[in-house]
Amino acid sequence: MATYDIEIGEAEISKICKCCGRPSSTGHGFVYKDGDSYAVYYAGWSDAHIDKVVTFALAIGEWDDHSSKDDRVCFSIEASMAREKIKLDVIEPGKSPxxxxxxxxxxxxxxxxxxxxxxGEILTIIGLVLKEQDTLVEFLRP
Structure with missing residues (x-):
């Protein structure tokens, strides 16, 4: 069974949301699988939105000095709270920042x-990121 380590990026960045023009936040981080670079993620959320949703973009693939975006594949996932549990939904790229x-x-x-x-592995990693990045879990709580 693989082991994953999550490295949360330095700081969350505040910016203006594309859909509503109000403040939103973005975080990022790195994922290591069995000690090797494996994935990068971005997470975005806004306190201004009625629906409490965190949108993720998580890319897996090659990350060495000679790799490019063509060596990776990216998933877009929304996390929300449903009946006191976190619900993960795969979304279309157009819904992603x-x-x-x-x-x-x-x-x-x-x-x-x-x-x-x-x-399945992507959803597991998103779950681990949510456990590690306290800001996201606090945001999703009702």
């Missing part, structure tokens, strides 16, 4: 993400 990033690579469509062999 990072649909095509030079770092993360091409984001999979919802259909392609749902049939991707790494989806």
């Amino acid at each position: 990072w649909p095509d990033s030079d770092l993360l690579g091409k984001m999979l469509s919802r259909q392609n993400a749902l049939s991707h062999p790494a989806l």
Whole structure:
């Protein structure tokens, strides 16, 4: 069984939300699988939104000096609270703040993400990020 380590990025960045023009926050981090670089994630949320949702973009693949976005695949996931449990939903790239990033690579469509062999692992990693990054869990709580 693989072991994952989450390294939370330096700080959350406040910016203006594209959909509502009000303040929003963005965080990022790195994921190591069995000690090797494996994934990068971005997380975005806004206190101004009625729905408490954290949107993730999580890319897995190659991260060495010679790799490019073509060596990675990116998933877009929304996390929300449902009946006191965190619910994860795969979403379309158009609902993500990072649909095509030079770092993360091409984001999979919802259909392609749902049939991707790494989806279970991606959901596990998102769950670990939520446990590690206290700000996100606090935001999602009712």
